[in-house]
Structure formats: C-alpha cells, structure tokens
Amino acid sequence: MANWDHTTDVLVVGSGGGAMTAALTAKQAGLDVLMIEKTEYYGGSTALSGGGLWIPNNYLLQRDGLDDSLEKARTYLKNTVGDRTPQALQDAYLENAPEMVKYLSSNSHVRFHRSVGYADYYPERPGGTADGRAIEGSPFDGSKLGADFKQLRPMSIKIPAGLAFTASEYNKIGMITSTWAGKWVALKVGVRTFFNMLTGVKLLALGQALVARLRLSLKDEGVPIWLNTPFKELVVEDGAVVGVVAEKDGKPFRIRASKGVILAAGGFDHNQQMREEFQQAPVNHEWSSGSPGNTGDSIQAGMKIGAKIDLMDDAWWGPSTVPPNMPVMFHVGDRSYPGGIMVNAAGKRFTNEAASYVEVVHAMYEKNSVEVPHIPATFIMDSRFRRKYIFGTLFPMQPIPKSYFESGYFKRGDTLEELAQNCGLDPKNLAETVARFNQFARNGRDEDFHRGDSAYDRYYGDPTIKPNPCLAPIEKPPFYAVQMVPGDLGTKGGLAIDEYARVLRADGSPIPNLYAAGNTSASVMGNTYPGAGSTIGPAMTFGYIAAKHIAGGKIRPIGRLP
Numbered sequence: 015m016a017n018w019d020h021t022t023d024v025l026v027v028g029s030g031g032g033a034m035t036a037a038l039t040a041k042q043a044g045l046d047v048l049m050i051e052k053t054e055y056y057g058g059s060t061a062l063s064g065g066g067l068w069i070p071n072n073y074l075l076q077r078d079g080l081d082d083s084l085e086k087a088r089t090y091l092k093n094t095v096g097d098r099t100p101q102a103l104q105d106a107y108l109e110n111a112p113e114m115v116k117y118l119s120s121n122s123h124v125r126f127h128r129s130v131g132y133a134d135y136y137p138e139r140p141g142g143t144a145d146g147r148a149i150e151g152s153p154f155d156g157s158k159l160g161a162d163f164k165q166l167r168p169m170s171i172k173i174p175a176g177l178a179f180t181a182s183e184y185n186k187i188g189m190i191t192s193t194w195a196g197k198w199v200a201l202k203v204g205v206r207t208f209f210n211m212l213t214g215v216k217l218l219a220l221g222q223a224l225v226a227r228l229r230l231s232l233k234d235e236g237v238p239i240w241l242n243t244p245f246k247e248l249v250v251e252d253g254a255v256v257g258v259v260a261e262k263d264g265k266p267f268r269i270r271a272s273k274g275v276i277l278a279a280g281g282f283d284h285n286q287q288m289r290e291e292f293q294q295a296p297v298n299h300e301w302s303s304g305s306p307g308n309t310g311d312s313i314q315a316g317m318k319i320g321a322k323i324d325l326m327d328d329a330w331w332g333p334s335t336v337p338p339n340m341p342v343m344f345h346v347g348d349r350s351y352p353g354g355i356m357v358n359a360a361g362k363r364f365t366n367e368a369a370s371y372v373e374v375v376h377a378m379y380e381k382n383s384v385e386v387p388h389i390p391a392t393f394i395m396d397s398r399f400r401r402k403y404i405f406g407t408l409f410p411m412q413p414i415p416k417s418y419f420e421s422g423y424f425k426r427g428d429t430l431e432e433l434a435q436n437c438g439l440d441p442k443n444l445a446e447t448v449a450r451f452n453q454f455a456r457n458g459r460d461e462d463f464h465r466g467d468s469a470y471d472r473y474y475g476d477p478t479i480k481p482n483p484c485l486a487p488i489e490k491p492p493f494y495a496v497q498m499v500p501g502d503l504g505t506k507g508g509l510a511i512d513e514y515a516r517v518l519r520a521d522g523s524p525i526p527n528l529y530a531a532g533n534t535s536a537s538v539m540g541n542t543y544p545g546a547g548s549t550i551g552p553a554m555t556f557g558y559i560a561a562k563h564i565a566g567g568k569i570r571p572i573g574r575l576p
C-alpha cells in the first residue's frame with residue numbers, strides 16, 4: 015500500500031485517559047507515537063469526569079495499611095461481574111491496574127491520592143470493602159501546560175477560574191449545613207480559590223487534573239496530539255491492520271502505523287442511531303453526559319473489518335435531569351440525601367434511591383412498562399431537603415430559579431396532593447408512598463428497599479441523621495419534584511478485546527496490530543459498576559497493557575514512587 019502521508023510506529027486514536035496512558039507508555043518504550051483527536055479539545059469524557067480510578071490492591075492502599083490483595087479483589091469481581099466477562103480479562107485488569115498506577119506515578123507528572131472512605135459499590139459482598147479502592151488524580155496547576163491549557167476540554171458547567179475541589183472535598187461540602195467538616199472544607203476551598211485568583215494559579219482537580227498531568231507528561235516526551243483530525247477507517251493488508259485513514263484539514267490523510275493502532279476514542283454516547291439499534295427504548299443521546307465527540311466511529315470501523323462486539327446494550331448509566339439552558343445533570347450523591355425519594359408514574363417507590371447510579375437505571379429499565387412507566391421517574395423532595403442539601407447545581411437554601419418552574423423542570427406543591435396533581439401522579443398513591451417512607455425514616459429502616467443499609471449508601475448520607483443517615487421524613491411543605499431520565503457517563507459496549515487489549519474477531523482470534531481500550535472496547539466490568547472509577551481505571555489500564563504488548567513487554571521500569 016503506497017501513498018502514506020505520514021508514518022509512525024504506533025497510532026493512538028482519541029485523547030482521553032485510555033489513549034494518553036497508551037501513548038505515554040509506548041513512547042517511553044522507545045516507540046514513535048502519534049495521537050489523533052477528532053475535536054478541537056483533548057481529554058474527552060476523562061476531562062469532564064470526576065477523575066476517579068477503581069484500582070484494587072493499589073500501593074496507596076498498602077501504604078495506608080489497608081487490607082487488600084489480588085485474591086480478595088478477584089473474589090469481589092466474581093461476586094459482582096461474575097462470568098459476564100472472561101476470567102483472563104478480569105485477571106489482566108487486576109494484575110495490571112496497580113502496576114499501571116505505579117508506572118505513571120514514577121514515570122510521569124501523574125500523581126494520585128486515595129478517595130478516602132469511598133466504599134466499593136457492593137462493599138458487603140465477598141471481597142468488597144467499605145474503605146474503598148478508588149484513587150483520583152491529584153490537583154494540578156494548569157498554567158504549567160502553557161499554550162496547551164486552552165485546548166484542554168473544559169468542564170460542561172462553567173466554574174470560576176481557580177475554583178477546584180477533589181471528590182472527597184465535594185462530598186464533605188455536600189454536608190455544609192450539617193457538619194463542621196462540611197463548613198471547614200467549604201471555607202478551605204473558598205480561601206484557596208481566592209488565593210488562586212490573586213496569584214493566577216489555574217488550579218485543576220478531578221478529571222481535568224488527571225488529563226492535564228498526562229498532557230504535560232506527553233509534552234515532555236514529545237508526543238504530538240493532532241487535534242481536529244478525525245479517524246475515519248482502518249487500513250488492512252493480508253488480514254493485519256497497517257494504518258488508518260484520517261481527515262486532516264478537510265482532506266483524507268493516510269497514516270501508516272508499523273507496530274500497531276490503538277483505538278481509544280470513547281463509546282457511542284452521542285450516536286442516536288447506534289443507541290436505538292443496540293439499546294433499549296427509550297434512549298436519547300442528549301441524556302448522556304459523555305464528551306460530544308464520542309460517536310462510536312472506532313467501534314464502527316472495527317465492526318467493518320470483522321471485529322466482535324459485546325455489551326452494546328449497556329452503558330455507565332445514572333439517573334439524570336435536563337435543566338433548562340444547561341447541560342444534562344448526572345445525579346450521584348443527592349439521591350442518597352435524607353428527605354427525597356424516587357417514584358414511578360403510579361407514585362410508588364421502586365428501588366433503593368441511594369444505590370449506585372448504574373443499579374438505579376437498571377431498575378428503571380427493568381421495571382418500565384406501558385402500564386406503569388418508570389421512565390421518566392420523579393424525584394420528590396421537601397423543603398427541609400432543599401434547605402439542607404445540594405441538588406444538582408443548587409446549593410442549600412439557594413432560591414430555585416424562576417426558569418426552572420417556567421420550563422417545567424421543577425414542579426412545586428404546597429401539599430403532596432397538589433404536587434402529585436402538578437406532576438400527573440396519582441395523589442392517593444403518592445400520599446401512601448410518602449407515609450410509608452416516613453415511617454421507615456422514623457424507625458431508621460427501609461423495609462422495602464434497604465436504603466442506607468450498605469456502607470456505599472451511607473457514603474453520601476448525612477451523618478447527623480440518626481439512626482439511618484439516608485432516611486428522613488418528607489413532611490415540610492412546599493414540596494418539589496423533578497423528572498429523572500436514564501442518562502449516562504458514556505456507553506460501555508464495544509469491540510471485544512483479549513487480555514493483551516487486542517481486538518478480537520468473531521471466532522476469538524486477534525486481529526493483528528489492532529488494539530482497543532476504554533469505552534471503545536467492551537468493558538471488563540460486564541453489566542456492573544464495582545466501585546468509583548470503574549471506567550477510567552480499566553481505560554487507562556488497558557491502554558497501558560496495549561502499549562506494553564506492542565513494545566514486547568520492554569517498557570520503562572517502574573521507578574521510585576512519590
């Protein structure tokens with residue numbers, strides 16, 4: 015095949031966590047690497063994210079003297095993912111994830127800290143832990159990126175420059191009206207933001223910090239990222255992938271990759287056609303919080319050359335709301351705060367509202383029917399809830415904007431009956447549901463759905479509410495309601511890969527020179543979300559594994575840990 019416009023050893027498609035980790039590892043192994051990104055920004059959903067990674071048996075856990083092991087983590091995956099994904103894939107993850115974290119921590123600007131107390135999502139199952147296995151990218155001064163700072167994918171919601179908080183800080187601030195720790199952390203973050211504004215520190219946290227740290231490391235190593243360069247198709251010779259056709263300056267651009275192509279271009283979050291073809295109705299790409307460039311291009315390119323696909327019907331779901339003139343809102347912690355419930359169209363509760371986001375949306379889909387729609391579901395809260403807790407971007411006591419009511423996003427009622435009428439719910443059912451829930455709240459035990467029984471539920475609870483930090487009566491008027499739809503953080507189905515991140519054909523054989531990581535590949539986590547960071551952890555780990563395989567295992571050794 016002649017007429018190549020550019021030649022490299024390794025071509026990496028995409029610029030999120032999976033792509034950046036793959037590119038850095040390959041380059042540090044002495045390979046020539048090029049990254050191409052379709053949009054004008056690098057970072058993808060990873061830059062929009064909480065930046066958490068679920069890494070069992072990681073060195074930070076060990077340093078803190080917490081009990082974890084490969085065997086314990088394997089038991090946990092057996093009891094969560096089960097045999098929905100191959101054992102070899104799960105083992106590859108468990109063995110390489112802690113190694114990848116050490117690799118980056120000792121060979122790059124990437125630094126992590128533990129998300130202390132962020133329990134596994136099923137901590138009571140065998141192998142689970144309430145201490146949690148999540149780590150996150152440590153805050154970082156974005157001004158170190160120089161001109162590249164401007165091309166970092168911005169957060170979906172504009173926040174003042176210098177304002178940044180870690181996931182643990184955010185969780186504490188959520189309790190600002192209840193706990194001294196909440197007030198103290200809010201004060202600390204406020205003072206820090208003021209200091210950053212005065213000194214010009216562009217403090218980044220969460221996914222933005224992780225991506226910025228990776229970007230600076232790639233810059234130091236001289237890895238180019240070509241923005242506005244969409245990947246279009248794979249070039250195959252004698253059954254092996256030898257390069258790609260991309261688009262550069264509006265024209266086809268042929269890139270030869272002599273050692274391998276790594277597809278790490280996210281999922282099909284914003285491809286409505288693919289979502290309707292593979293997923294259950296109702297599904298709407300506008301409910302996805304995933305990065306706008308994620309339209310399944312690399313999955314389709316893989317399918318075109320005979321790659322096997324899996325898990326296409328699933329996603330990293332989460333109950334979401336659609337505020338007026340704002341990006342879709344993914345609700346993580348606020349569903350657990352005491353004094354709110356979710357009900358179906360009949361006005362009845364149907365799940366543990368404080369369960370993990372994926373779990374709640376699975377319940378919405380499983381129970382949805384023409385007779386009793388569960389999509390959208392309705393979240394009900396009382397005035398005490400509004401006064402005390404964050405909901406979406408609304409701070410405690412912050413007046414609800416008029417536009418929320420005018421657009422129909424928020425509904426209000428002076429009585430539960432009035433609220434039910436305004437939401438089209440059966441008033442009698444809603445009254446019964448709330449009365450039953452209030453009794454559970456007084457007794458501290460949710461007999462229907464066990465809300466607050468798990469350490470995971472309680473992570474987002476209010477510790478001052480006894481005996482159950484996730485339960486409080488809904489009784490203080492006026493009452494409010496918001497509709498919740500099945501949103502997501504991205505899709506999780508894609509190209510099937512083996513334990514070396516090689517893309518597989520339908521017969522299980524690998525396609526030579528083709529690798530995939532992140533949401534382009536079918537997730538090792540099957541239909542579950544075992545713990546915070548279950549998508550970025552695997553994305554970066556399989557990016558690392560792919561690069562390691564291309565380099566024949568000869569990657570830079572792990573050095574001194576910070």
Ligand SMILES: Cc1cc2nc3c(=O)[nH]c(=O)nc-3n(C[C@H](O)[C@H](O)[C@H](O)COP(=O)(O)OP(=O)(O)OC[C@H]3O[C@@H](n4cnc5c(N)ncnc54)[C@H](O)[C@@H]3O)c2cc1C
Pocket residue numbers: 027028029030031032033050051052053055056057058059060061062063064065066067068243244245246278279280281303304305306307308309310311312330344503504531532533534546547548549550551553
């Ligand atoms: C608000 C939010 C919070 C989240 N929090 C967490 C969290 O804390 N922990 C966690 O584990 N997960 C979290 N997630 C999910 C997680 O961010 C994603 O699942 C993960 O980052 C996907 O990584 P990736 O490497 O597969 O792709 P991405 O980071 O999405 O990157 C893919 C990139 O590929 C580019 N691309 C697409 N098509 C092409 C093409 N044809 N050519 C070139 N480039 C292309 C895209 O533009 C994009 O930049 C969160 C997501 C969101 C939206």
